[in-house]
Amino acid sequence: MSQVLHTPPKTPAYGPGELAALAERHGLTVSGARPPLPEYVSQLWARRHFITAFATAKLTAQYSQAKLGQVWQVMTPLLNAAVYYFIFGVLLDTKRNVADFIPFLVTGVFVFTFTQSSVMAGTRAISGSIGLVRALHFPRAALPISFCLQQLQQLLFSMAALLIILFAVGVPPALSWVLVLPALTLQFVFNAGLAMVLARAGAKTPDIAQLMPFILRTWMYISGVMWSIDNLISKHHGMPSWVASLLRANPAAVYIDLMRFALIDSFHASQLPPHVWLVATGWALLAGVGGFIYFWKAEETYGRG
Numbered sequence: 001m002s003q004v005l006h007t008p009p010k011t012p013a014y015g016p017g018e019l020a021a022l023a024e025r026h027g028l029t030v031s032g033a034r035p036p037l038p039e040y041v042s043q044l045w046a047r048r049h050f051i052t053a054f055a056t057a058k059l060t061a062q063y064s065q066a067k068l069g070q071v072w073q074v075m076t077p078l079l080n081a082a083v084y085y086f087i088f089g090v091l092l093d094t095k096r097n098v099a100d101f102i103p104f105l106v107t108g109v110f111v112f113t114f115t116q117s118s119v120m121a122g123t124r125a126i127s128g129s130i131g132l133v134r135a136l137h138f139p140r141a142a143l144p145i146s147f148c149l150q151q152l153q154q155l156l157f158s159m160a161a162l163l164i165i166l167f168a169v170g171v172p173p174a175l176s177w178v179l180v181l182p183a184l185t186l187q188f189v190f191n192a193g194l195a196m197v198l199a200r201a202g203a204k205t206p207d208i209a210q211l212m213p214f215i216l217r218t219w220m221y222i223s224g225v226m227w228s229i230d231n232l233i234s235k236h237h238g239m240p241s242w243v244a245s246l247l248r249a250n251p252a253a254v255y256i257d258l259m260r261f262a263l264i265d266s267f268h269a270s271q272l273p274p275h276v277w278l279v280a281t282g283w284a285l286l287a288g289v290g291g292f293i294y295f296w297k298a299e300e301t302y303g304r305g
């Protein structure tokens with residue numbers, strides 16, 4: 001008997017152009033390919049319910065192991081404000097010449113914490129959710145946006161505590177309180193854009209997450225959270241004008257000032273930077289739109305390697 005060996009037929013060799021044509025003919029696309037920007041926005045909008053549910057679930061789970069549970073959503077920022085009041089208001093006496101210093105300080109702490117927490121969460125949005133990124137196909141921008149939405153929900157709990165503080169120290173309700181809504185909207189857009197920039201950077205270089213607390217702490221100290229920028233500028237008459245302009249145009253300081261102007265009766269328009277709403281809108285558009293496009297351009301790389 002003779003044994004006949006059957007060799008499998010050779011696969012024809014295709015060039016890159018022929019492979020692309022073959023894939024197009026059979027309706028094949030690259031797995032995880034970056035869609036065009038309008039389509040990407042549409043996909044993101046279609047998953048808006050997932051973004052909201054994911055943010056709410058993360059917020060609920062944040063303190064699920066603590067005995068006081070969700071009470072810590074209010075207690076944590078209040079305790080931070082109490083520590084800052086003791087150190088800066090009492091020991092360093094930054095409350096001098098600042099009317100309604102307690103609501104002034106608490107507003108600054110709450111508003112800056114919103115940005116700080118959004119940035120930190122965004123830094124780990126991709127690297128900390130790598131299993132989800134590799135298992136499911138969805139617009140990756142949903143992750144940093146959902147983390148920012150989680151921090152916005154956290155801020156709303158804090159704002160309830162802030163209103164109680166305002167009533168306790170005798171700050172009356174005012175029509176200007178409605179300005180909280182546009183101010184928070186602009187800050188959320190700014191935070192989300194910054195979070196997406198750092199989400200892309202953190203996905204490639206995880207060490208950024210270790211560096212960010214030092215950067216954010218420095219940013220907090222120059223943003224007028226615990227002290228008045230106006231008092232500092234007036235105290236140092238020899239301060240270069242460009243330094244004063246930078247302090248006033250600092251986006252964190254701008255959003256803090258808008259919230260103080262909206263909520264605190266003694267915080268007057270004269271204490272706001274010139275054209276403050278234009279500056280706040282400009283920062284939101286620059287970070288929000290620029291950060292979104294920057295994040296989208298690396299869509300194909302997330303979860304690879």
